[in-house]
Amino acid sequence: xxxxxxxxxxxxxxxxxxxxxxxxxxxxxxxxxxxxxxxxxxxxxxxxxxxxxxxxxxxxxxxxxxxxxxxxxxxx
Amino acid sequence: xxxxxxxxxxxxxxxxxxxxxxxxxxxxxxxxxxxxxxxxxxxxxxxxxxxxxxxxxxxxxxxxxxxxxxxxxxxx
Numbered sequence: 001x002x003x004x005x006x007x008x009x010x011x012x013x014x015x016x017x018x019x020x021x022x023x024x025x026x027x028x029x030x031x032x033x034x035x036x037x038x039x040x041x042x043x044x045x046x047x048x049x050x051x052x053x054x055x056x057x058x059x060x061x062x063x064x065x066x067x068x069x070x071x072x073x074x075x076x
Numbered sequence: 077x078x079x080x081x082x083x084x085x086x087x088x089x090x091x092x093x094x095x096x097x098x099x100x101x102x103x104x105x106x107x108x109x110x111x112x113x114x115x116x117x118x119x120x121x122x123x124x125x126x127x128x129x130x131x132x133x134x135x136x137x138x139x140x141x142x143x144x145x146x147x148x149x150x151x152x
Contacts, residue, residue, distance in 0.1 A: 021138070025138060030133075032130070
């Protein structure tokens with residue numbers, strides 16, 4: 001079974017990678033880009049009997065740094 | 077306007093980061109995890125008149141390495 005996990009920086013947390021991407025896009029002429037936030041997109045192939053609670057545990061223990069990041073689970 | 081961009085490694089391309097995550101999850105006792113693929117999740121705040129073709133150009137020129145990565149655009 002495929003599960004998608006989205007990990008994003010919490011609002012207010014500085015995102016130097018996103019800022020660098022924004023500036024690079026401006027440099028390429030894409031002036032309409034106001035902001036970019038960079039996160040991680042993980043696709044997990046897990047056993048069919050895996051529960052959402054287990055995936056949430058994985059996020060809290062390893063996949064996300066919950067001090068500064070939020071996560072969202074999809075497809076379970 | 078918010079646009080989401082998902083960047084993933086093409087099938088067959090080795091993913092050392094995903095493999096390391098898989099092994100770390102096994103080490104934490106999550107034996108049901110068969111595979112993890114790690115990608116990027118970008119949230120772009122763009123001008124309302126931005127077209128999907130422009131976002132596709134951003135992906136091809138900067139956001140994705142189309143030799144080894146696929147990208148998907150959502151929310152436009």
